[in-house]
Amino acid sequence: MSEEITIENFYSKAKSGKLFASQCIDCGKLSLPPRKICPVCYSTKATWRELGNEGIIESFTIIHVPPKRFEHEVPYGVCLIELNEGIKVLARTTMLEKLKIGQKVKLKIIDAQRNEWPDWPYFTIE
Amino acid sequence: MMNKPLATIVSAGCSKFGKRKGVMARELLVEAFEEALSRSKDPDIRGKIKIGIFGNFSEYFEHQAHVAPIFSDWLGFHNLPSVRVEDACASGSAALRMGILAINSGLYDVALVAGVEKMNNRTTTEVTDALMSASDIAVEQWSGLTFVGVFALMATAHMHKYGTTEEDLALVAVKNHRNAYYNPKAHMQKIITVEDALKSRVIAWPLKLYDCSLVTDGAACLILAKPEIARKFTDMPINIIGSGHANDHSAITEREDITSIPGIKIAAREALEQANIKIDDVDVFELHDCFTIAEIIAYEELGFTEKGKGGKLIEQGETDLNGSFPSNPSGGLKAKGHPVGATGIAQIYELYLQLRGEAGQRQVKGAKKGLAQNMGGSGLTHFVTVLEAEK
Numbered sequence: 105m106s107e108e109i110t111i112e113n114f115y116s117k118a119k120s121g122k123l124f125a126s127q128c129i130d131c132g133k134l135s136l137p138p139r140k141i142c143p144v145c146y147s148t149k150a151t152w153r154e155l156g157n158e159g160i161i162e163s164f165t166i167i168h169v170p171p172k173r174f175e176h177e178v179p180y181g182v183c184l185i186e187l188n189e190g191i192k193v194l195a196r197t198t199m200l201e202k203l204k205i206g207q208k209v210k211l212k213i214i215d216a217q218r219n220e221w222p223d224w225p226y227f228t229i230e
Numbered sequence: 231m232m233n234k235p236l237a238t239i240v241s242a243g244c245s246k247f248g249k250r251k252g253v254m255a256r257e258l259l260v261e262a263f264e265e266a267l268s269r270s271k272d273p274d275i276r277g278k279i280k281i282g283i284f285g286n287f288s289e290y291f292e293h294q295a296h297v298a299p300i301f302s303d304w305l306g307f308h309n310l311p312s313v314r315v316e317d318a319c320a321s322g323s324a325a326l327r328m329g330i331l332a333i334n335s336g337l338y339d340v341a342l343v344a345g346v347e348k349m350n351n352r353t354t355t356e357v358t359d360a361l362m363s364a365s366d367i368a369v370e371q372w373s374g375l376t377f378v379g380v381f382a383l384m385a386t387a388h389m390h391k392y393g394t395t396e397e398d399l400a401l402v403a404v405k406n407h408r409n410a411y412y413n414p415k416a417h418m419q420k421i422i423t424v425e426d427a428l429k430s431r432v433i434a435w436p437l438k439l440y441d442c443s444l445v446t447d448g449a450a451c452l453i454l455a456k457p458e459i460a461r462k463f464t465d466m467p468i469n470i471i472g473s474g475h476a477n478d479h480s481a482i483t484e485r486e487d488i489t490s491i492p493g494i495k496i497a498a499r500e501a502l503e504q505a506n507i508k509i510d511d512v513d514v515f516e517l518h519d520c521f522t523i524a525e526i527i528a529y530e531e532l533g534f535t536e537k538g539k540g541g542k543l544i545e546q547g548e549t550d551l552n553g554s555f556p557s558n559p560s561g562g563l564k565a566k567g568h569p570v571g572a573t574g575i576a577q578i579y580e581l582y583l584q585l586r587g588e589a590g591q592r593q594v595k596g597a598k599k600g601l602a603q604n605m606g607g608s609g610l611t612h613f614v615t616v617l618e619a620e621k
């Protein structure tokens with residue numbers, strides 16, 4: 105776990121199916137995507153911390169007019185999920201029936217199979 | 231006790247807003263600048279301007295970066311030091327803020343601050359993509375959210391938590407369209423009903439077409455001067471008595487409460503403290519209604535009402551022209567239009583008219599103090615400006 109804390113490393117770990125945040129060694133603050141400088145105590149001592157995939161939907165929207173990249177998926181939902189560790193993440197889904205504030209969900213990571221930058225995976229729910 | 235003004239607006243201009251086919255950004259600026267020149271008492275005000283500061287969001291729309299020297303050249307200046315500033319939808323206010331710093335530092339006596347955007351060369355999808363570039367690529371863009379989508383997340387949570395309704399959102403659109411009907415420079419001069427708004431097509435649920443600001447071409451400009459010399463250029467100076475600037479976390483996942491936009495409150499506090507007044511002392515407001523929910527949240531953050539009661543406030547008509555907090559007499563971003571880089575300056579242009587009593591049928595009676603609130607991105611950048619008509 106000595107890899108440098110960068111956004112690219114975060115997404116390459118995610119590609120292998122695991123979600124890692126950065127955690128401030130001094131105050132415990134979790135950050136997603138990970139960052140070197142703690143936004144709470146400004147410490148520069150951070151480490152990787154693996155997260156679970158469970159959380160609840162804090163809010164959601166259903167996108168009908170999409171950006172170009174997601175044109176083929178409309179209508180799709182985007183939900184703001186608060187993970188059990190208390191940190192938030194955005195996920196996209198076409199299972200619109202799951203979209204309810206307070207709904208328990210499991211985060212899933214899918215490889216976007218892209219050959220150009222950014223070749224980051226996407227987050228969805230199961 | 232009134233403090234000395236930070237700077238004084240001695241002239242202002244604004245182009246017609248709309249789909250301005252056949253006109254480029256620089257030509258929209260010329261249109262706004264000609265009005266500002268014609269309003270000046272000093273026919274040689276151009277010669278007194280020593281710096282040009284331009285708010286402009288995206289080089290994507292006209293495939294044109296490095297715009298500042300081109301703009302000042304087209305406005306007829308030779309060798310005018312010029313700079314472009316960019317803070318997404320708050321680019322105009324960022325230009326104004328830099329203009330205030332230029333004057334208040336003592337470095338400049340007279341400055342031109344302007345904002346412009348020419349958006350309608352592009353398709354809806356292209357505009358959606360370009361606007362989305364103002365949000366964090368590592369979080370928001372990558373999730374498939376759009377710019378509307380970010381505000382839709384706020385709306386869904388606000389509705390769930392506080393009982394705000396889709397009708398409340400529609401009422402914001404109805405009010406702003408009604409005001410724009412009386413604004414000849416507005417993009418859309420069209421009265422709409424709550425039913426029209428509710429029936430309009432969904433863009434990002436719960437937000438529909440009429441919850442969204444318009445994709446507009448337009449420009450606006452202000453000429454700022456040191457307060458001591460303002461009367462050389464105008465008999466009706468409008469003083470800038472407060473200027474607040476705040477930032478928030480870059481991604482909405484970092485925000486503690488998705489129903490709040492705390493940066494508005496912080497910028498407003500700074501501006502009102504400088505002006506040494508309270509929110510109730512302000513007579514007229516121009517608010518950043520990029521989406522209807524944003525105006526409702528702004529009511530709450532500015533302290534028109536308690537957190538969660540913004541929907542009630544619009545239902546009660548308190549933000550109508552004759553209400554306690556008249557908001558967006560211009561028609562707002564919603565109906566006057568939202569040429570991204572021009573918006574912050576165009577808000578000040580409206581207040582300039584209002585405080586001079588020149589706003590025609592949308593005039594807020596007896597308005598002496600005005601406040602503009604302009605936001606960049608999904609609530610990251612915030613500017614609040616307080617103006618007062620000089621006695």
Ligand SMILES: [Zn+2]
Pocket residue numbers: 128129130131132133142143144145146147
């Ligand atoms: Zn820390």
